[in-house]
Amino acid sequence: MAAGHARARFLAGRLGISLRDSRMRAGLRQADVAERARLSQSFVSHLERGQGRDTSIETWAIVAAALGEQLAAFLEHVPGADPPRDVEHLRRQRLVIEVAARGAWQAHPEFTIDDATLRSRAIDVVLLRPVQREAIAVEVWDLLTDVGAAMRSLEGKVSTLARRLAPVGTGSAGWIVRGLWVVRGTQRNRTILADFRPVFEARFPARSSEWLRALTDPATAVPGRDGLCWTDAKATRLIAWRP
Numbered sequence: 001m002a003a004g005h006a007r008a009r010f011l012a013g014r015l016g017i018s019l020r021d022s023r024m025r026a027g028l029r030q031a032d033v034a035e036r037a038r039l040s041q042s043f044v045s046h047l048e049r050g051q052g053r054d055t056s057i058e059t060w061a062i063v064a065a066a067l068g069e070q071l072a073a074f075l076e077h078v079p080g081a082d083p084p085r086d087v088e089h090l091r092r093q094r095l096v097i098e099v100a101a102r103g104a105w106q107a108h109p110e111f112t113i114d115d116a117t118l119r120s121r122a123i124d125v126v127l128l129r130p131v132q133r134e135a136i137a138v139e140v141w142d143l144l145t146d147v148g149a150a151m152r153s154l155e156g157k158v159s160t161l162a163r164r165l166a167p168v169g170t171g172s173a174g175w176i177v178r179g180l181w182v183v184r185g186t187q188r189n190r191t192i193l194a195d196f197r198p199v200f201e202a203r204f205p206a207r208s209s210e211w212l213r214a215l216t217d218p219a220t221a222v223p224g225r226d227g228l229c230w231t232d233a234k235a236t237r238l239i240a241w242r243p
Helices: 002-025 030-037 041-048 057-066 071-076 087-101 147-168 187-195 197-203 208-216
Strands: 106-112 122-129 134-141 176-184 227-231 238-240
Touching: 002 030, 002 041, 030 041, 030 057, 087 106, 087 122, 087 134, 087 176, 087 208, 087 238, 122 147, 134 147, 147 176, 176 187, 187 197, 208 227, 208 238
Parallel strands: 134 176, 176 227
Antiparallel strands: 106 122, 122 134, 227 238
8 A cells, every 4th residue: 555655656756747847848837738728727836746646647638638748648758867957958058059069169068257166156158269269158048037137147247258268368359258148938038028129139239140140150250249049948949039
């Protein structure tokens, strides 16, 4: 009996992880899944937290269908181990590094920029082309919350990175350092950018198409102004925000 209860708790936990990951891959909120399945958002949260051991097979099938999957396929997605909490962030860091490799950029993830060993600020990905003396401070945003603070943070990191790079340069010319936001293209994030488009256009005036060319073409110089690009929900490609 005890072993059966333990197994049920284990499976409920794994199914909760699968539900959460499938929802996040689809770029959906818990409320979106709840509406499709005609359940409450709190109940979807209950399932994702691994507390659905008493939930019927029929209800799990309905939840799977809300995500466009059959229950059997949904069960197959259950991972063998919990993914890291920042898995979506890691996927976008990986995407930036893979895309930028085509443009001959050297990637440095979680690049610390302060002298202090403890509590140093870090840039999600720093991209360098030493020959051209170009650098990009890439900040990845899965969820936009305090936008103003995030914008100020990027400005400070770009300035600090420029100072960090100056001593290692040769000759009299300095490094060109720009900032790039990479934003997960969820419905929520898209709504924020649409509602406050003039603010984002003023802060990120360069066209995304220019940035995508610079990232993928070694002969294209980094744009003269900061930029912003989307990723799709599954972090498989970079998408122009302002073509």
